Amino acid sequence: METQDLIKALAADTRRSGMAMAHVWSLAAWTAVATAAIVFFLLLGPRTDIASAAATVRFLFKFVVTIALAASAFSLLRAQSRPETGRRGLLPRLAIAPALLIAAIVAELAVTPPDTWSARLVGTNAFVCLTFIPLIGLGPLALMLIALRHGAPSRPMLAGAMAGLTAGGIAATFYAAHCTDDSPLFVATWYTIAIAMLTLLGAVCAHRFARW
């Protein structure tokens, strides 16, 4: 078939190509948050002392970090779903959540005695955290990957990693409402491992699933 003939066939195929990416992403975002909320309330639910916890800086700052992560990863995911997007601007935006967390760690180390640090880091919920953040994040990750497949990422693995980070940020935001370990030392350790699992899973899945 000559290229001329191919063009005739393509031009004749006037059925809509698919939903605009902007719609796809807002749909994916809302359904991902809803899915995470359903799984969270079915399996865990918020901690019982949430009202008094909400008055503490440590508790609230968990959400600052996780929401910053979800938002920055999602904006990168959206950008990476288009073929012409390069790597520019990637690192600064990825650094936002870790920078916030590092600042919180510095503050934590400054105001707490050294002999409590290891207890704060280990906490009491490490295993729960490592189980439920990935579990809550699985649904959002699947939705992000479906949306990504609709796009055309030049670097599917990188985009998939961003999908995993987004899902991890959403899951961690919900999980943080359940967890009683509020120290930034705990968050930096266990949340990071749990979110890294989702990130790796996203990269590996997208490598196969988001090809075009």
Place this chain on the structure above:
Amino acid sequence: MDDKDLARLFRLALDGDERAYGDFLEQAAELVRAWARRRTTFGGLDPEDIVQETLLAIHIKRHTWRSDGPVMPWLYAVARHKLVDALRRMGRHSWIEIGELEGQLAAEEPETARSWEIDRALETLSPGQRSVVTAISLEGRTIAEAARSLDMKETAVRVALHRGLAAIARRFGRD
């Protein structure tokens, strides 16, 4: 033709203007052809295969273009993605083929008919889809003419064309 004109054509095309879409694809083919020729000089790859695979990808993924932005960066990004894909596929296959071909190279006719990747993908379609795609591309029929000659409803022709092209894009260059 500069980016602004090309983007205007593409916008018209996305609004359903069939002729504008044909013109846009012609322009895109020309740009990608010149681009691919410079990058496939080392042999093994036919630039026209890259052009065709890129056009198919443009078609399938046209909703990923931001219609308020320039079109050329998007166009060349799609082409680059497809070129890299083709190089990767060739790398995987060349392993076995070099050994197998060594003895044949001298014997081979210099002017064998060129085998198009797209024709191999076309052969994998179901008979119904293949006859619709062939009628509209190779035979140059319109949707209505194809429907009449194949004794199908026009909507069925449109569906078969749409699915057939998507399947060709998916299977292009893959065995």
